[in-house]
Amino acid sequence: MPRHVAIIMDGNGRWAVKRGLPRVRGHRQGVEAVRRIARAARDMGIEYLTLFSFSTENWARPRSEIGELFSLLKTFIRRDLAELHQNNVRVRVIGKRGGLPGDILPLLIDAEKLTRDNTGQTLVIAFNYGSRGEIVGAAKKLAQMAARGEIDPDSIDSASFEAMLDTRDIPDPDLVIRTSGEQRLSNFLLWQSAYAELVFVDTLWPDFGEAELAAAVECFNTRQRRFGGIEAGAESRSLGS
Numbered sequence: 744m745p746r747h748v749a750i751i752m753d754g755n756g757r758w759a760v761k762r763g764l765p766r767v768r769g770h771r772q773g774v775e776a777v778r779r780i781a782r783a784a785r786d787m788g789i790e791y792l793t794l795f796s797f798s799t800e801n802w803a804r805p806r807s808e809i810g811e812l813f814s815l816l817k818t819f820i821r822r823d824l825a826e827l828h829q830n831n832v833r834v835r836v837i838g839k840r841g842g843l844p845g846d847i848l849p850l851l852i853d854a855e856k857l858t859r860d861n862t863g864q865t866l867v868i869a870f871n872y873g874s875r876g877e878i879v880g881a882a883k884k885l886a887q888m889a890a891r892g893e894i895d896p897d898s899i900d901s902a903s904f905e906a907m908l909d910t911r912d913i914p915d916p917d918l919v920i921r922t923s924g925e926q927r928l929s930n931f932l933l934w935q936s937a938y939a940e941l942v943f944v945d946t947l948w949p950d951f952g953e954a955e956l957a958a959a960v961e962c963f964n965t966r967q968r969r970f971g972g973i974e975a976g977a978e979s980r981s982l983g984s
Contacts, residue, residue, distance in 0.1 A: 745917035745963055747791035748784060748956075749867075749939070751931055752776070754923030754947030761947075767811045772949035774815050778823060781866060783953040785830065787960070791865045791913060795931050799839065799873035813847055816870065820850045824857065831863030837909035838872030867913060874933040881907035910935055918963045920956075922948045940966045 759769030784792045834854045884907045889896045915935045924945040942959045
């Protein structure tokens with residue numbers, strides 16, 4: 744079982760368009776999929792589940808659609824936070840917090856505070872998140888620390904860089920899933936996914952359920968994860984051939 748599964752939830756709008764419905768209906772169904780997958784992942788024993796809910800690039804969408812997405816996030820937190828807390832789930836939010844509407848940020852902070860001592864699954868919500876911005880922000884922090892003489896630039900390594908990222912206390916994802924058939928990461932966990940297994944599925948996010956999650960995990964289990972090395976026994980087999 745992968746310890747950390749990250750999902751790019753894609754296809755809400757296309758799900759609605761295929762049915763002749765407004766795009767907002769697809770986003771509403773997408774929230775139902777979030778509830779379904781959060782429970783399924785918890786039941787499967789997945790320790791960390793990261794969901795890409797709103798990217799820094801999503802601000803380019805129509806204002807009405809952005810407003811609907813924010814409204815759905817507020818509804819999800821108000822409706823589901825008690826259940827998550829009851830099930831010992833810790834909620835983490837990664838992404839830029841500056842510039843968020845005044846009624847969104849307090850909800851996110853309260854969700855983290857309420858559940859911070861929970862020891863079960865960690866549900867990571869990537870909201871107003873962009874990986875390039877996160878990486879640039881980490882580099883700036885280290886540069887400022889070096890300029891103040893707090894660190895030696897020669898001492899900077901992968902570990903010190905990771906300590907500046909939003910995900911500093913979260914393990915790297917083992918499996919990244921993207922729904923809807925698109926095959927790209929779209930500025931999502933670029934540093935953290937260096938050795939993640941990627942699974943792309945054609946299912947649109949509102950139709951993604953426990954069976955699809957189980958199939959993605961099964962696909963993960965068929966992969967040989969070498970982290971830049973070679974498969975055990977491969978060298979001896981090569982020498983003997």
